[in-house]
Amino acid sequence: MVFKRMLQALGVGGPSVDAVLTSPDCRPGGTLEGAVQILGGDHPVDVEYLAIGLLTRVEVESGDSEYHTDQEFHRQRLTGSFRLEPGARHDVPFTFPVPWQTPITEVYGQHLHGMTMGLSTELEVARAVDKSDLDPVAVHPLPAQERILDALLRLGFRFGRADVERGRVYGVEQELPFYQEIEFYPPPPFARGINQLELTFLPTPRRLQVVLELDKRGGLFTEGHDAFGSFDVDYATVDQVDWVAKLDGWLRQAAQRRGLLF
Structure with a gap:
């Protein structure tokens, strides 16, 4: 027994x-x-x-x-x-x-x-x-997330890998104790200045928060560093925006402001 x-x-x-x-x-x-x-x-x-x-x-x-x-x-x-x-x-x-x-x-x-x-x-x-x-x-991604992903692919960025990191992203509304990073390899026009682009989505019921991180390519006498930027996407008007042009312009301006010229 x-x-x-x-x-x-x-x-x-x-x-x-x-x-x-x-x-x-x-x-x-x-x-x-x-x-x-x-x-x-x-x-x-x-x-x-x-x-x-x-x-x-x-x-x-x-x-x-x-x-x-x-x-x-x-x-x-x-x-x-x-x-x-x-x-x-x-x-x-x-x-x-x-x-x-x-x-x-x-x-x-x-x-x-x-x-x-x-x-x-x-x-x-x-x-x-x-x-x-x-x-x-x-x-699967929300329609708004698909628009951003599709625009990056049209610009020539290629999927690398994704991971989930414990911690918080500064300046955004975050409900979970971690966030996802989706890594992309840059196309030739961007590859001279950056190693990779990291994308983080933080959706809410009202809007999609998008965080982009540029990993600078270090040179012989310079050290690489990260550059951040973020913007919101309105679910109601996401289809009315040319996201290819918008992201291309934003990436070029962000890179040039930080000396990542190409």
Whole structure:
């Protein structure tokens, strides 16, 4: 009997959980819908709660070093406590709001290199190992984000990689403890002055905040440094702006002001 209780505490013969998404695709500010399927094991258990959350991979700087960690950044409890009998099945439907500043993971049907995003499911079981599940989620850009990305590609910039960094961006409205950077390689007219362009989107329900960072190419006697700029995009008028011309002009002016001539 003692051995059996030990096995139960380790989760042997315990319940299982599986989140089934109606679709893994979503956008910032949208929703994910589906149901969590709970199946009882070979003995009754007391469930404390069932919860789901969004999880991504975050880069953390610590002194002179850095490391990566999985961080859950939005969570929703689906149930309170209940008794789960052996072999019993419960389907718990959910509608899960996706935060506006959730990092994007897909662009034009292609996965952004370096990005990880998943929906985690946790069944908290009293006096036993918790049961969990992780399902991949694809976060597609908002139409306004697509306009900016398309303009940069038309200017000749090429996708590099993307990552999520813990910290805050100065001077913008930020709701999460991290931000995404999408790296681009510059086209020849810009490549003489800069190594790369880093793009950060921080959407809100009212506007899209765009932050651009130019990484200056250092020379034999000069040290490279970063140059920042930001602007807002109005969702209602985004289609009325020539973003290719606007970004080209802004990038050239910003580069020239900082001595990055090309």
